[in-house]
Amino acid sequence: MTQISLLGHELRVNDKSPVTEGARRIIDLDKGLLHRYRDKLSVEGDLTRQLVSFQANRERPRYRWFKYKEAFSVSLVDYLLRRFSITSGVVLDPFAGMGTTLFAVRDHNIECHGIELLPIGIEIIESRSLLEQGLTVQEIDTLEEWIVRRPWKNSHVRVCLAELRITGGAYPSETKEAIERTLGAMQAESERMRKVLMFALLCILEKISYTRKDGQYLRWDYRSGRRQGTRQFDKGVVAGFDEAYGRKLREIIDDTAYTGGNRDLFLPTESRSCIQLMSGSCLEILPKLTAGSYSAIITSPPYCNRYDYTRTYALELALLGVSEQELLSLRQQMLTCTVENKPKALMDYPAWECALRAADQQPVLQAILSYLDTERDQKRLNNACIPRLVRGYFYEMSCIILECARVLTNNGFVIMVNDNVRYAGIPISVDLILSDIAQACGLTTEIILVLPNGKGNSSQQMGEHGRESLRKCVYIWRKNNAY
Numbered sequence: 135m136t137q138i139s140l141l142g143h144e145l146r147v148n149d150k151s152p153v154t155e156g157a158r159r160i161i162d163l164d165k166g167l168l169h170r171y172r173d174k175l176s177v178e179g180d181l182t183r184q185l186v187s188f189q190a191n192r193e194r195p196r197y198r199w200f201k202y203k204e205a206f207s208v209s210l211v212d213y214l215l216r217r218f219s220i221t222s223g224v225v226l227d228p229f230a231g232m233g234t235t236l237f238a239v240r241d242h243n244i245e246c247h248g249i250e251l252l253p254i255g256i257e258i259i260e261s262r263s264l265l266e267q268g269l270t271v272q273e274i275d276t277l278e279e280w281i282v283r284r285p286w287k288n289s290h291v292r293v294c295l296a297e298l299r300i301t302g303g304a305y306p307s308e309t310k311e312a313i314e315r316t317l318g319a320m321q322a323e324s325e326r327m328r329k330v331l332m333f334a335l336l337c338i339l340e341k342i343s344y345t346r347k348d349g350q351y352l353r354w355d356y357r358s359g360r361r362q363g364t365r366q367f368d369k370g371v372v373a374g375f376d377e378a379y380g381r382k383l384r385e386i387i388d389d390t391a392y393t394g395g396n397r398d399l400f401l402p403t404e405s406r407s408c409i410q411l412m413s414g415s416c417l418e419i420l421p422k423l424t425a426g427s428y429s430a431i432i433t434s435p436p437y438c439n440r441y442d443y444t445r446t447y448a449l450e451l452a453l454l455g456v457s458e459q460e461l462l463s464l465r466q467q468m469l470t471c472t473v474e475n476k477p478k479a480l481m482d483y484p485a486w487e488c489a490l491r492a493a494d495q496q497p498v499l500q501a502i503l504s505y506l507d508t509e510r511d512q513k514r515l516n517n518a519c520i521p522r523l524v525r526g527y528f529y530e531m532s533c534i535i536l537e538c539a540r541v542l543t544n545n546g547f548v549i550m551v552n553d554n555v556r557y558a559g560i561p562i563s564v565d566l567i568l569s570d571i572a573q574a575c576g577l578t579t580e581i582i583l584v585l586p587n588g589k590g591n592s593s594q595q596m597g598e599h600g601r602e603s604l605r606k607c608v609y610i611w612r613k614n615n616a617y
């Protein structure tokens with residue numbers, strides 16, 4: 135185990151942000167916190183970024199269907215289950231995404247429950263669960279026919295593709311027409327087949343569009359006709375609908391295993407424990423779960439980095455029928471991580487008082503918040519809502535951490551993947567601040583696994599503050615017996 139050096143973070147400021155007393159105070163407090171946690175931080179040579187991130191799933195059957203780039207990898211979940219000897223009970227992921235924890239834990243024959251708010255995440259998990267329940271021979275033949283006969287080509291029924299303000303012009307006109315005819319042709323199929331066909335369509339939207347999910351943005355090809363300034367790019371050849379859709383259907387069929395010789399059902403090869411998905415916000419669902427019912431929580435919340443899932447997945451949300459109004463409400467319900475999020479009414483729930491107090495009393499967090507408030511008042515932030523974003527993130531996470539502690543069995547683990555961030559030149563040790571808040575919520579930090587190569591700043595901040603490595607970590611907290 136390599137221990138991390140105690141150098142602490144550097145300040146990176148520019149002419150707009152002079153090194154103020156407030157900034158120096160943060161660095162001193164941060165060093166103190168780092169000193170307290172120094173024995174817990176361990177740089178893990180094995181945990182490369184590639185092993186942890188979605189990269190490792192790219193070629194993996196079933197996980198490769200939909201490129202959910204914010205996902206972590208199956209290999210990481212396998213590694214964590216082994217390393218922390220999680221072999222029984224029920225595991226929970228309150229930010230389930232595309233369901234990596236759910237399916238990977240289930241493959242170890244452990245029951246797993248997930249919570250997810252974003253309709254595309256929910257759709258991926260439901261579709262995969264349906265496919266793994268088994269398809270009849272007739273259903274497989276139907277899919278094969280779709281690949282060979284391409285019924286959308288001569289479908290007389292055309293269903294208008296719903297658009298959101300931010301998705302207009304996303305596809306070449308012939309692709310848009312092919313999508314609409316596909317939606318029309320699907321109407322002749324059973325409900326189960328429609329679900330699979332729709333899923334395959336969702337899986338290829340990025341590929342056949344003028345967009346690319348890139349870092350924090352949905353970037354637009356210059357041919358889309360959208361004015362996006364520097365975010366416009368040349369995507370090169372945009373995949374044609376017929377081939378992309380046929381290939382995706384083929385991949386789905388190939389990845390869904392046959393049971394030996396029995397063509398009646400596509401059945402999973404191993405015996406399966408159960409998966410349960412709860413749709414909605416974990417801030418609303420967690421308080422309804424029974425105390426002491428989970429043996430471990432393995433999760434990765436959104437990072438505090440302005441990444442907007444509702445924009446990145448706008449094409450998929452539009453196809454799923456999310457309206458303009460629903461999109462706004464979804465954005466607000468998500469864990470605060472964009473400058474648009476407004477404060478949530480956390481104080482309305484009395485049981486969270488202790489979590490809010492833990493955040494109120496965390497000295498580094500409070501120093502950061504007051505520094506950011508001052509920077510905003512001095513008009514030195516590139517967006518005046520950054521203090522609100524950082525405040526919302528930590529206060530909501532505090533409530534979620536308290537709930538995680540409540541629903542865990544004694545000695546149960548919370549395992550959380552997250553990144554540190556930087557705002558206005560100030561590094562924010564999300565790992566240590568959240569670990570300290572977790573302590574106040576009854577969770578002891580066992581170890582913080584640090585990925586060997588940290589990450590730089592977000593693209594907006596690179597120009598101003600240069601690149602200094604920020605820790606990307608996996609936190610391991612354990613519920614205190616006494617709590």
Ligand SMILES: C[S@@+](CC[C@H](N)C(=O)[O-])C[C@H]1O[C@@H](n2cnc3c(N)ncnc32)[C@H](O)[C@@H]1O
Binds near residue numbers: 414
């Ligand atoms: C980093 S991703 C998790 C990816 C997941 N580990 C995987 O491998 O697929 C974070 C997820 O949290 C979800 N999320 C954000 N706010 C939420 C909330 N309030 N309740 C439930 N899920 C939420 C996002 O939609 C996103 O899918």
